[in-house]
Amino acid sequence: MTTVPTGPTTTDRTTTTESRGGRLSARLRIVAWVLLVVLASLAVVTLVTWRLSVAETDTRMDAALRTEVDEFTALTASGRDPSSGTPFGTVDAVLQTAITYNLARPNEKFLGYVDGVFRFQSRQASPVLLSADPAFTALVGPVTEPTAGTYASAAGEVRYLAVPVTLTGAPGRGVLVAAYFADQEREAADDAALLMVGVGAVTALLAAGGAWFVAGRILAPVRSVARTARAITETDLSARIRVETGRDEMGDLVSAVNAMLDRLEAGATEQRRFVDDAGHELRTPITIVRGHLDVVDPGDPADVREALALVDDELERMNRIVADLLVLAKAEQPAFVRPEPTDVDALVEETLAKARGLGDRHWGVVKSVGGLVQALDAQRITQALLALADNAVAHTVPADRIVLGAAMSGGVLELRVSDTGIGVADADRDRIFARFARGGGARRSEGAGLGLAVVGAIAAAHGGRVALSDGVGAGRPGESGPGATFTLVIPFRAEWS
Structure with a gap:
């Protein structure tokens, strides 16, 4: 070798x-x-x-x-x-x-x-x-x-x-x-x-x-x-x-070391890309704030109020970016989720009540778990579902429907957020789950592109994943668009070990 x-x-x-x-x-x-x-x-x-x-x-x-x-x-x-x-x-x-x-x-x-x-x-x-x-x-x-x-x-x-x-x-x-x-x-x-x-x-x-x-x-x-x-x-x-020899113990050792180096290189590359993207995302609102503060007229109250509103909006966006970055950083830690026995129906109902304030849409709920109790971190799951609901609001109009649902299928719990919006282009289906990536066609784009990455981290922390499929409007007459359905697929566990 x-x-x-x-x-x-x-x-x-x-x-x-x-x-x-x-x-x-x-x-x-x-x-x-x-x-x-x-x-x-x-x-x-x-x-x-x-x-x-x-x-x-x-x-x-x-x-x-x-x-x-x-x-x-x-x-x-x-x-x-x-x-x-x-x-x-x-x-x-x-x-x-x-x-x-x-x-x-x-x-x-x-x-x-x-x-x-x-x-x-x-x-x-x-x-x-x-x-x-x-x-x-x-x-x-x-x-x-x-x-x-x-x-x-x-x-x-x-x-x-x-x-x-x-x-x-x-x-x-x-x-x-x-x-x-x-x-x-x-x-x-x-x-x-x-x-x-x-x-x-x-x-x-x-x-x-x-x-x-x-x-x-x-x-x-x-x-x-x-x-x-x-x-x-x-x-x-x-x-x-x-590796120049057959599959023996030394060959296994070399393969394991090479795999470890692959993971280290991928992690280092991802870290560098993450730092570069985070720096770019945070630099943009700072540049916007500085640019407006440089040209604001202190003697014009209207101009000052307009500048302060813009600064407040950009600071709020920076705060969301930093909060999402902190969530993604904590996702690598063992204590990121604290699962407890949770009534899935009640969790979906409470999340729907909170989601109604995200936008004027036709909200609905579909449940078919019959009082199922699952070991979940209710706060993190709520955070993920609200992020998906907020994403659905960004890609719909007031006439569209957004539906939250829960179902058991093949020993896994499926928590869905479906909409009748414009849907997700085939070219974006894999890319949108990456950090700082945004799908095309959003009706508002003030986010940093971290929402779906946070959702994926929460699903992975529960031993699951996020799946994407067509929404509730797919193939239905009278619906405004094909829509999209984001599903948290989580293995069923009555208790967390």
Whole structure:
């Protein structure tokens, strides 16, 4: 993903460098965590594998020792020398025959003792001469029953099984010893563990490289967001992040940031336009007042009265503009409306009574809600309906009808103001709801074009909208014009949550 801006400025680079100098970058932290997880996993696997291999080797050595003793027992059970068939005459002969016929495995040793003194051993080479070790001789020479154990020799651990040997009618007491040099037998497991450590080191390096690459790809949109944010100024909100990957979490992040920037730019544009329009609207009455005050003749009472009337009228118009602007500003606040259970029929009746004073028209009311109670801010709804009624008066003549009505349709409350006036041109139907916009054909135009914007804000605050359709005079013979119907469409709520 890349951004529209060309890149960070010198200040941006300095800031980036300082932030990296003060702490590890996110990329390095990701690599460090990946390495930590990989190394910890390899350490656990290596340790467990090594321990299992050592345990298997120890089990195999113990089983081999028992097998050797069983073979010795089977060999000498007959009491005869298997080579000559003659009976054994001495314990020495029994031990010598057993050691000769039993072939020792690598790292295995057979030894024979008579009356606690070493006499025989197998020919296989061994790391140390156990036969010359008086401590080992003292350990195994005197045993009177089969004994298994370990011995710490100069070559490391020795696992042994010592079995006493006696011969009926022959003097002397012998001991046959089968011994394994355990450390040497475990060398295969140790070598495998060292090999795993080496492979693990290479794997960790590859994982670090992969993590560095992947972290760079993952964090690229984040860097793009940062560059775009630095490129945005108070006067230029046009920078956007260009999405070049599929719809994943980072794509969602970029889309969300771009949408946020769209909203900020739209809000800033609307604010600038609002300020420009408000300034223009307020500048006009000020210019008019100053122009008339500059030419008024203080000595002419009639001219002074005329000037004061004009000033009062323009000040009243400015007051209405400021009041509408304040309403629109408050519309963005949560407490703009304070809904309470309201009798819709009574609200429409009261609004109609107030609207009659707006102009000499044929006023009427249409209600079909049957005592409906809706959660509404009665004052704000009255304000909206009176604004629509005032707008209808501005686009009608005394012979026209203006009707207020209420109805329920599809789970929504519809509050209507219809007239038989000149109607709204198709080209104006969307534009008239914008701030400071005026529709064509108004019979009086002293307003600032904020009335319908205020009505829309009040409807939106109630979770609804304003709809525009033809009026009560559409298609009716004898009516003066097609008219227009403005409808507040508000979702039904008996209580406001």
